[in-house]
Amino acid sequence: MRVAAMGAPTEQGWFGRFGGRFVPEPIVPACLELAAAFADAWADPAFRVEFDEVLRQYTGRPSPVTECRRLSADLGVRVLVKREDLNHTGSHKINNVVGQALLARRMGKRRFLAETGAGQHGVAAATAAALFGLDCVVFMGEVDMARQRLNVGRMELLGAEVRPVTSGSRTLKDALNDALREWVATVEDTYYCLGTVAGPHPYPLMVREFQRVIGDEAHAQCQAIDATPTHVVACVGGGSNAAGIFAGFADTDAALIGVEAAGGASVSEGRPGVVHGSRSLLLQDDAGQVVEAYSISAGLDYPGIGPEHAHLAEIGRATYPTVTDAEVITAVRVLSRSEGLIPALESAHAFAYVLREAGREIPPGSTVLVNMSGRGDKDMDQILERVDGAR
Amino acid sequence: MNLRSRGRKLLVPYVTAGVSDNWLDHVHAAVDAGADAVEIGIPFSDPVIDGPVIQAASVRALERGTTPSTVARDLARYRGDVPLIAMTYYNLAHNLGLAEFADLLVSAGIAGTILPDLPIEESAPWERAAADAGLAAVLLAAPTTPDDRLAEICRRSRGFVYGMGLLGVTGERPDLATSARTMARRITAVTDLPALIGVGVSKPEHAATLATDADGVIVGTPVVRRILESDDADQVATLVAQFRTALDTAAPPTRAFAAAG
Numbered sequence: 001m002r003v004a005a006m007g008a009p010t011e012q013g014w015f016g017r018f019g020g021r022f023v024p025e026p027i028v029p030a031c032l033e034l035a036a037a038f039a040d041a042w043a044d045p046a047f048r049v050e051f052d053e054v055l056r057q058y059t060g061r062p063s064p065v066t067e068c069r070r071l072s073a074d075l076g077v078r079v080l081v082k083r084e085d086l087n088h089t090g091s092h093k094i095n096n097v098v099g100q101a102l103l104a105r106r107m108g109k110r111r112f113l114a115e116t117g118a119g120q121h122g123v124a125a126a127t128a129a130a131l132f133g134l135d136c137v138v139f140m141g142e143v144d145m146a147r148q149r150l151n152v153g154r155m156e157l158l159g160a161e162v163r164p165v166t167s168g169s170r171t172l173k174d175a176l177n178d179a180l181r182e183w184v185a186t187v188e189d190t191y192y193c194l195g196t197v198a199g200p201h202p203y204p205l206m207v208r209e210f211q212r213v214i215g216d217e218a219h220a221q222c223q224a225i226d227a228t229p230t231h232v233v234a235c236v237g238g239g240s241n242a243a244g245i246f247a248g249f250a251d252t253d254a255a256l257i258g259v260e261a262a263g264g265a266s267v268s269e270g271r272p273g274v275v276h277g278s279r280s281l282l283l284q285d286d287a288g289q290v291v292e293a294y295s296i297s298a299g300l301d302y303p304g305i306g307p308e309h310a311h312l313a314e315i316g317r318a319t320y321p322t323v324t325d326a327e328v329i330t331a332v333r334v335l336s337r338s339e340g341l342i343p344a345l346e347s348a349h350a351f352a353y354v355l356r357e358a359g360r361e362i363p364p365g366s367t368v369l370v371n372m373s374g375r376g377d378k379d380m381d382q383i384l385e386r387v388d389g390a391r
Numbered sequence: 392m393n394l395r396s397r398g399r400k401l402l403v404p405y406v407t408a409g410v411s412d413n414w415l416d417h418v419h420a421a422v423d424a425g426a427d428a429v430e431i432g433i434p435f436s437d438p439v440i441d442g443p444v445i446q447a448a449s450v451r452a453l454e455r456g457t458t459p460s461t462v463a464r465d466l467a468r469y470r471g472d473v474p475l476i477a478m479t480y481y482n483l484a485h486n487l488g489l490a491e492f493a494d495l496l497v498s499a500g501i502a503g504t505i506l507p508d509l510p511i512e513e514s515a516p517w518e519r520a521a522a523d524a525g526l527a528a529v530l531l532a533a534p535t536t537p538d539d540r541l542a543e544i545c546r547r548s549r550g551f552v553y554g555m556g557l558l559g560v561t562g563e564r565p566d567l568a569t570s571a572r573t574m575a576r577r578i579t580a581v582t583d584l585p586a587l588i589g590v591g592v593s594k595p596e597h598a599a600t601l602a603t604d605a606d607g608v609i610v611g612t613p614v615v616r617r618i619l620e621s622d623d624a625d626q627v628a629t630l631v632a633q634f635r636t637a638l639d640t641a642a643p644p645t646r647a648f649a650a651a652g
Contacts, residue, residue: 012512020513022481024440026533026558028510029540167446168436180439185559187535274482274508275437287458288486289436 005317006208006243006250006308013201013278016314018307021200023180023277030187035202037107042209047102054098055213058131059088061095063214065221065369070338075358078367080227081341082218082245084374091344091374092214092241093124097193099210101128104191111190112136115179117144117172117237118299118346119151120374121195126160134191136160139179141170144298150378169292171301172237176276196238197306200277204306208243215248218369227367233257234371235349236320237264237300239309241373246318254369256318258309259353261328264293266305267313267320273304280307296325296382297345299374321361327352329386332376344374345382392474392502392527392550394585394607397427399644401551401585401607402598404614404631405430405478407448408465409457411622415465420624421614422471425635429471430505430609433462433479440507440590442562444612448619459483459492463499474502476529476550481509481517489517493524503527503550511544518547529553532578534570545582552578553609556591556601562612563593567600575605595637602641610634 013019021031041047055061063086068079084092104112112134116122122138129136138155142164145152155162168174183192197204222229232249234242236258246256266281273282275290283291283303293303312318331352335341350370362368394401404421408414408431418429434449434457477496484492504526521528527550532541545552556571571588578586588601589609598608617626
């Protein structure tokens with residue numbers, strides 16, 4: 001049965017019981033201005049044309065859908081992969097950042113602020129800032145900076161200032177806190193480029209819309225090869241690549257599956273809560289203190305999930321299973337050996353689910369579309385440490 | 392909660408609850424040194440409007456196991472005669488349930504609340520729960536708040552209006568931002584509620600400067616920094632007394648206050 005899903009939220013940014021705008025007063029007017037500016041731009045054909053043009057000429061879209069023949073034969077299900085790893089900067093993050101950089105320029109903002117976990121959004125933000133001549137500051141947790149040295153170097157080479165975050169978990173959660181603090185202090189001349197479908201309205205809507213190119217393309221590409229996905233699978237930290245690919249299939253019969261890290265299972269282990277600007281499902285203790293997530297992948301180390309995903313889970317339109325670090329490492333090895341694809345540790349969560357559930361939750365004969373949100377180059381140090389016999 | 396009737400410029404220091412075994416001694420020291428109310432910070436894991444000092448105090452308090460319930464338990468020993476105002480983040484209220492949270496605060500002797508991540512678009516349920524429990528839900532205004540929005544904030548706020556003195560997180564600054572006086576004037580122009588300025592009120596002379604335009608000041612980080620540096624409550628007493636003197640010198644208390652005092 002089809003369920004209407006992934007439409008517009010309410011004017012205040014509510015997807016059912018999730019979303020809203022819970023931020024300090026200094027940045028509320030900026031959020032209101034941003035919501036109006038995004039609505040105006042997204043309805044402007046000239047903006048859409050420029051957005052499409054940059055994605056085509058600069059980031060290399062459309063990204064292909066790859067048929068995984070060897071893996072399909074092994075698993076007994078047809079596996080198709082949407083290749084967001086082939087985007088410039090190596091992940092889907094660039095789609096959103098190009099949209100927001102164009103919007104920042106349209107709004108007359110000269111300074112571009114971002115938070116980053118694995119560094120993929122930070123690298124994308126630094127790249128777009130260089131392309132459009134914006135000053136760029138990226139907040140990144142100290143723990144993540146150590147895990148992702150290569151991305152720190154890339155951001156700095158691109159001209160961005162990387163500010164180490166030393167508070168709290170020193171990962172994505174606290175990078176987001178520090179980015180919000182910086183925005184409060186500099187809101188008059190700074191555009192905040194949030195990297196995922198979380199945060200205050202309009203970010204969950206806006207980031208989904210800038211990422212929906214993944215799903216819209218994939219839907220057309222699948223039709224062109226006469227494939228009708230029965231399952232669409234993507235990893236979920238905040239959930240931007242999942243929102244992007246789900247958006248293209250929300251009105252089909254495909255099962256939408258967002259795979260979380262077992263140590264950051266907001267949907268299966270979280271409760272409704274309010275942090276980082278919206279009400280969503282959140283890992284928290286009995287008193288309401290946010291619990292630190294754990295994942296081998298810095299990009300999924302997030303104790304919450306975008307509010308629209310919480311809504312999709314609540315209405316039953318999407319499910320959010322988990323996979324373990326060990327399953328993720330196995331998936332990296334299998335994809336590398338069987339298809340010549342080295343996925344980012346984040347994206348490997350989606351593959352790990354498919355490897356585990358093919359023939360079980362995913363019946364034989366199914367057509368599974370997996371979003372490979374990024375490539376694994378940035379993770380090679382960690383992968384080499386963990387994959388036995390990788391060399 | 393009626394602060395204006397005290398007849399002098401209002402001084403509201405902030406203490407992070409649970410930051411040390413003797414945190415309540417710091418509250419009492421502030422009261423004895425001339426506070427008109429005390430803000431009780433209930434620590435939250437993700438304090439987005441707080442700078443490094445109050446973040447550090449929050450971490451220390453959380454590591455000591457501080458929760459809204461332990462704060463309420465500790466406040467049973469509060470012996471001061473000025474109102475206490477809870478400052479925390481919305482998730483702690485949301486988590487417990489708004490009515491339950493309001494009742495917990497009232498049972499602890501708290502008179503009002505400041506929830507800085509709850510703007511007016513989302514605050515109506517809390518305003519109702521607070522009113523039902525007899526709590527004053529204080530709302531915040533910022534230098535970026537447009538006039539029409541400021542008017543609505545002032546209309547809906549209870550107890551006083553919290554004007555943010557600058558764009559930024561809590562923390563000490565060498566100079567008082569020019570936006571602080573402007574904020575105070577904008578609030579007093581549209582409401583009879585007291586206009587209290589907080590964030591960036593770092594030195595007694597800042598408070599003295601604000602005495603012309605504001606009804607009072609909120610002093611957080613300078614107090615908390617002293618608490619982090621030393622368990623000695625005399626440090627807090629000395630600081631609060633300096634702010635008291637600065638305010639009273641700049642704007643002498645009314646005769647009514649002297650008679651009541």
